[in-house]
Amino acid sequence: MTDLTRSPTLSLRRPAAAALTSRPKASTTAVAPRAVAERSSSVAATAAPAVSSETLLKGRSHVSIVHNGETYQLRATRLGKLILTK
Numbered sequence: 001m002t003d004l005t006r007s008p009t010l011s012l013r014r015p016a017a018a019a020l021t022s023r024p025k026a027s028t029t030a031v032a033p034r035a036v037a038e039r040s041s042s043v044a045a046t047a048a049p050a051v052s053s054e055t056l057l058k059g060r061s062h063v064s065i066v067h068n069g070e071t072y073q074l075r076a077t078r079l080g081k082l083i084l085t086k
Contacts, residue, residue: 053076053082056074057074057076061075061076062074062075062076065084070086071086072084072085072086073085073086
């Protein structure tokens with residue numbers, strides 16, 4: 001028995017606006033501002049100090065770094081990127 005009212009192709013129906021604008025919902029867990037500030041200050045206190053690449057390279061294009069008995073090369077590219085190789 002053939003149903004003549006149905007289309008011969010399959011089509012999915014969904015609201016166009018919902019498909020284009022749906023995003024994952026943000027977490028609803030609230031964190032007190034004081035707790036965030038305390039975490040930030042504790043991270044800052046335990047973080048290692050930053051060292052400028054100019055300080056390490058001292059105008060050169062590469063420098064050798066010895067770490068745990070292994071020698072690594074830190075190179076600066078023409079585009080200003082750093083590459084560390086063993």
